[in-house]
Amino acid sequence: MHIIKVDNLVKTYNTRRAVKGISFQVEEGEIFGIIGPNGAGKTTTIECIEGLKKSDTGSFIEVMGLNPEKHRKELYKHIGVQLQETSYPQFSKVKDIARTLEAFYDNALSYKELLKDFQLDDKANSYISNLSGGQRQRLSIALALINNPKIVFLDELTTGLDPQARRDMWEWVLKLKEQGRTVVLTTHYMEEAQYLCDRIAIIKDGEIVKLDSADNIVSSCNLTDKVVLKLQQSEEIENIKKYDYLEVEKDKNDNVIIKGDGEIALKVLEILSKEDIKYSDLKVIKPSLEDAYLNITNSREEVG
Ligand code: ADP
Numbered sequence: 001m002h003i004i005k006v007d008n009l010v011k012t013y014n015t016r017r018a019v020k021g022i023s024f025q026v027e028e029g030e031i032f033g034i035i036g037p038n039g040a041g042k043t044t045t046i047e048c049i050e051g052l053k054k055s056d057t058g059s060f061i062e063v064m065g066l067n068p069e070k071h072r073k074e075l076y077k078h079i080g081v082q083l084q085e086t087s088y089p090q091f092s093k094v095k096d097i098a099r100t101l102e103a104f105y106d107n108a109l110s111y112k113e114l115l116k117d118f119q120l121d122d123k124a125n126s127y128i129s130n131l132s133g134g135q136r137q138r139l140s141i142a143l144a145l146i147n148n149p150k151i152v153f154l155d156e157l158t159t160g161l162d163p164q165a166r167r168d169m170w171e172w173v174l175k176l177k178e179q180g181r182t183v184v185l186t187t188h189y190m191e192e193a194q195y196l197c198d199r200i201a202i203i204k205d206g207e208i209v210k211l212d213s214a215d216n217i218v219s220s221c222n223l224t225d226k227v228v229l230k231l232q233q234s235e236e237i238e239n240i241k242k243y244d245y246l247e248v249e250k251d252k253n254d255n256v257i258i259k260g261d262g263e264i265a266l267k268v269l270e271i272l273s274k275e276d277i278k279y280s281d282l283k284v285i286k287p288s289l290e291d292a293y294l295n296i297t298n299s300r301e302e303v304g
Contacts, residue, residue, distance in 0.1 A: 005062045009045060011048055018206055021207070022045060032184050032198065034046065035188070040203040042186045046184065050075075050079065063075055063078075079152070141154070141176075157173070158192060191289075223287035227268045228256070228283045234254065247259040
């Protein structure tokens with residue numbers, strides 16, 4: 001069952017149409033990702049759904065059966081919005097801001113429990129400015145949950161985090177889903193979208209150009225596998241290049257990368273055997289969401 005319905009969302013700033021008639025639904029309990037280049041309209045779309053921005057006449061948005069513009073107060077009892085760092089008062093302590101937010105809602109969760117859940121209980125007396133990037137992002141999720149929301153919006157949650165802190169964040173996001181919440185997130189990390197999201201909308205120039213699961217998005221692009229290997233004799237690359245239906249190149253680590261249509265791995269193995277080429281470290285690399293994303297967002301034609 002859908003929990004968010006967006007139909008023909010249009011948003012114009014002055015004369016510029018930033019969002020050009022977007023339609024989609026988010027199902028209850030799913031992690032829904034919105035990805036796309038900078039300026040594509042992701043934040044505008046989310047802010048219209050949250051009722052923070054007013055969409056153009058003719059747009060339809062419903063969140064848990066509520067109109068976000070008309071019923072914003074009611075809606076804010078049910079949605080969790082991650083605050084940007086700049087929204088915190090300067091020099092505030094973790095427990096002060098958490099306590100203030102707790103007092104704000106009638107049915108608030110205990111801030112002490114939330115800080116414990118997010119391994120921040122020993123930071124309650126710390127100034128927010130003294131937290132690490134990962135701790136600050138954990139705090140932003142903890143605070144977004146204080147009203148025990150059904151839907152949580154996370155905007156570029158892991159930007160700027162080191163790889164371990166990012167991975168830790170992913171587990172927190174999966175926990176939100178396990179708790180039965182719906183998550184809508186934006187990210188610039190394709191690996192993150194692939195790992196977390198049940199479905200992903202790719203937005204380009206204010207329009208959805210693809211909406212599907214990561215696997216389906218990748219397979220819809222008909223991208224081919226790549227074969228990567230190392231040659232014992234580097235000049236043997238010429239014996240592969242003479243098969244002109246293959247695309248052959250060398251990277252800076254002396255890996256030979258071979259692309260081509262069809263059963264590329266089989267073809268390459270046949271050639272290696274026929275030409276008696278000695279090689280090592282052969283890998284077949286499947287196309288990733290990042291490959292598909294670049295293919296979709298770089299193409300002139302609108303896809304799908
Ligand atoms: P994204 O989140 O995908 O980077 P945004 O939704 O922030 O994209 O922006 C979409 C377009 O709308 C951009 O061209 C941006 O410059 C423009 N835009 C966003 N906010 C405003 C605003 N308050 N006033 C005017 N233009 C805006």
